[in-house]
Amino acid sequence: MTDVTPLILLTRPLADAEGFAVLLAELGITAEVEISPIVEIVPSEAHVDLTDITGVIFSSRNAVAAVDGYDLPAWCVGEATATAARAKGWRAEAADGDADSLYARVLADAPKGPLLHIRGEVARGDLAGRLTKVGIQTHEVVVYRQEAHSLSKCAKTALMRENPVIAPLFSPRAAAQFASQGPYHAPLHVVVMSEAVRDALGDLPAETVVLAEKKEANAMAEAVAGLLDAG
Structure with a gap:
């Protein structure tokens, strides 16, 4: 340098x-x-409906921060996101830091569903679509936008x-x-x-x-x- x-x-x-x-x-x-x-990060004020949801997916800490905690399984993009989720009461597991590893982790655990992907307006990997396509019904809700x-x-x-x-x-x-x-x-x-x-x-x-x-x-x-x- x-x-x-x-x-x-x-x-x-x-x-x-x-x-x-x-x-x-x-x-x-x-x-x-x-x-x-x-x-x-600007909250969207979207309603997060967990009725009949068996677990959630978090692809960022900002998504965790935008919602109340709940005693449900939570698949998280990385350890920092999982740590934030556990602090709010979620039963969180961590993937290896990107959308593909998060998809693979959910797929390997094979939850029954339906799941809810709680995410920002801009997200990579179309997790909900890919998981639903292989038989794990997954919905999504946008809880913040990135300005x-x-x-x-x-x-x-x-x-x-x-x-x-x-x-x-x-x-x-x-x-x-x-x-x-x-x-x-x-x-x-x-x-x-x-x-x-x-x-x-x-x-x-x-x-x-x-x-x-x-x-x-x-x-x-x-x-x-x-x-x-x-x-």
Whole structure:
């Protein structure tokens, strides 16, 4: 990188960005952190009807936060989502961090159904449709929407300087939106959660693109730490 300590730019929704900043601090990272959410989570106020539902599917922590807890099985996209669900009373199991692994986990457990996929307006994988097609009746309800935002003035300024910027990106949607607001002048080092996130960057110029070892926030934080240690 350079002898100048990079700025770490967090573009997740505010609560998620603040939580990730805590993870970075727990790893001993002291680099400056700039939070500039490019997605805002807005509740839809949809009615969640659990009548006759035998279990639910959560593909994000935002979905968990949007509904009351209930003593039912809950299949969750990853461990962080499962932890949030358990805290609210759901009997949660975790998949490996993406829609395909979540589908596979539900399929392997072969619940009787009907299930309810509680999700955001933008979701990957058509879980309800795929599960219903193989005989596990699954409905869905949208409990929040993801509103796009431009980078803040401070973030844009940082991205146009000569000092390096590390940008952890957690979803293809966030990566595409971040790329659409570029190109940037600063030497850019991106940490991505999956190949799909990396692909969504398109041809955005970057000095480094690092794939986290696991599809979870801790692995993303460790990848950021690795970039800093590499200097």
